[in-house]
Amino acid sequence: SESPIPPFNDGAEFEESVFLDSAPYAFRMLTKRDRFRLDYILEGWKENDIQYPAPLNVLTAAYAIHLDVNAKQGKSGYDPHWGKFTELARDFATSPLYVFSYLNRWVRHQGVETARIEKIRLYAYQFYPCFDPYTKYNRDAEALIVEAESSLNHPQKLTELYRKFYRANKRYNPKANAVLKPIDIAAETILKAESTVFQGEALVAAVAAEIFKLMERVHASTAEGRWIFSKREVEREAILDFARYFVVEVFEKSFAGDRARLAGRQINLIRDTCEFLYRLEDDKENG
Structure with a gap:
């Protein structure tokens, strides 16, 4: 400009200086937009009180997961299967819990019982927050900071509640x-319960009763698992807390009382996430 007056007073006035020109649909789904301020690329941005992760981190994490899970080494050589990247982006846009679903898919492909704890940490602490703006990783505490709006909230709470009274027998893997x-057991009980009879507290009681039976067998060493409480009344209260949260918060509120979701993809997302959160907690305890 020939004017002595600068067109902008400072860098904050450059609202958008980076454009994704004709970006693939997968990119737009993952990064949430196709125009950015330059500093957004590495630092993320805040909008409507939501802190969005840095697009470069999001794309890097998505590429890493894709190559981990979808790439194949065949007779004709290495095939990255980029055609599946859009499916991955769509899944992550649907729910960030798919991060744990993809990790479980990797486990199945490897034919192993579970992933090494280092890989679980990578997916949970480094990859997951890239797709959930309501979850942050606290490096000092080595823990996820999960807000109420986060998709991780229900799986984390469920895992926390049932670990109070039940553990798998094996401490490692x-x-x-x-x-x-x-x-x-909670999901199966709700699926089998007569919907016209079991609702609200009656359904909570039915779920709790089935888990009581499990713990009876665990105490008697006739079922796999470890009990935590020797005082059965304390154990009963912990089981009721878990049953109530599962029925009220997850089934009735989050799943809108739709039993089909307990037999489909949504409960599987919760299962996969709970499994790896459980393993992270076990690792902390095992030291």
Whole structure:
């Protein structure tokens, strides 16, 4: 400009200085927009009181997960299967809990019981917050800071509640089914319960009763698992807390009382997430 007056007073007035020109649909789904201030790329941005993660981190994490899970080494050489990247982006845009679903998919592809704890930490602490603006990783505490709006809130609370009264027998690398017994029993009980009879507190009581039966067998060493409380009344209260949260907060509120969600993808997302959160807590305890 020939004017002696500068067109901008400071850098804050440059609202958008980076454009994703004809960006693939997957990019737009992952980064939430296609125009950015330059500092947004590495630092993220805040909008409507939500702190969004840095687009470069988001894309890096998405690429890493994709290559981890979808890439194949075949007879004709290495195939990154980029055609599946859009599916991954769509999944993560649907729910960030798919991060743990993809980790579980990697486990199945490897034919192992579970991932090494270093890999679980990578997915939970480094990758997951890239897709959930309501979750941050606190490096000092080595813990996730989860806000109420986060998709991680329900799985984290469920895991915390059932770990109070139940643990898998093996302290190191237990099987997924052993880790998730209370979750599976709660879901199965609701699916089998007559909807016209079991609602509200009656459904809570039904779920709690089935988990009581599990813990009876655990105490008698006739079922896989470890009990935590020797005082059965304290254990009963802990089981009721878990049953009430599962029924009221997850099934009735989050799933809108839709039983089909307890037999489909949404409960599987919760299962996968709870499993890896459980393993992270086990790792902390095992030291």
